[in-house]
Amino acid sequence: MTAALSPTQIQLLEAELKNRQQQLDGQVADHQQGRSRVEHAREVLEQDGDDGPQRDADREVDLARSDREMAELGRVSQALQRIHHADYGLCRDCGEHIPFERLMLEPWAQRCVACASQAEGQYQPRLKL
Numbered sequence: 604m605t606a607a608l609s610p611t612q613i614q615l616l617e618a619e620l621k622n623r624q625q626q627l628d629g630q631v632a633d634h635q636q637g638r639s640r641v642e643h644a645r646e647v648l649e650q651d652g653d654d655g656p657q658r659d660a661d662r663e664v665d666l667a668r669s670d671r672e673m674a675e676l677g678r679v680s681q682a683l684q685r686i687h688h689a690d691y692g693l694c695r696d697c698g699e700h701i702p703f704e705r706l707m708l709e710p711w712a713q714r715c716v717a718c719a720s721q722a723e724g725q726y727q728p729r730l731k732l
């Protein structure tokens with residue numbers, strides 16, 4: 604049984620979400636301004652240094668990355684709307700408190716690790732949070 608989130612922890616999570624929102628906002632805006640693909644690809648390579656084969660597929664990387672950013676931005680915005688509601692941080696399946704450490708990694712998480720692994724099939728967290 605995990606303890607409920609303290610007001611301080613909620614504040615930290617909210618700050619984390621706002622950080623990510625700002626970062627993603629900037630990234631999405633960059634795409635919309637049509638920044639040079641070369642510069643963009645370089646950035647992708649720097650961030651995902653171990654994805655060699657993707658080097659040949661700038662366009663797909665670009666599109667996939669935009670999709671990922673938009674999806675994450677959506678999750679972040681939703682979490683920001685939920686964060687001050689009583690059910691934020693509660694697993695939507697079993698109703699248990701989701702541990703703070705897990706929420707700091709995924710502030711938009713709506714399930715505890717046990718339920719998330721059931722829902723997602725093969726989700727294998729490296730840390731049991």
Ligand SMILES: [Zn+2]
Pocket residue numbers: 694695696697698699714715716717718719
């Ligand atoms: Zn659960």
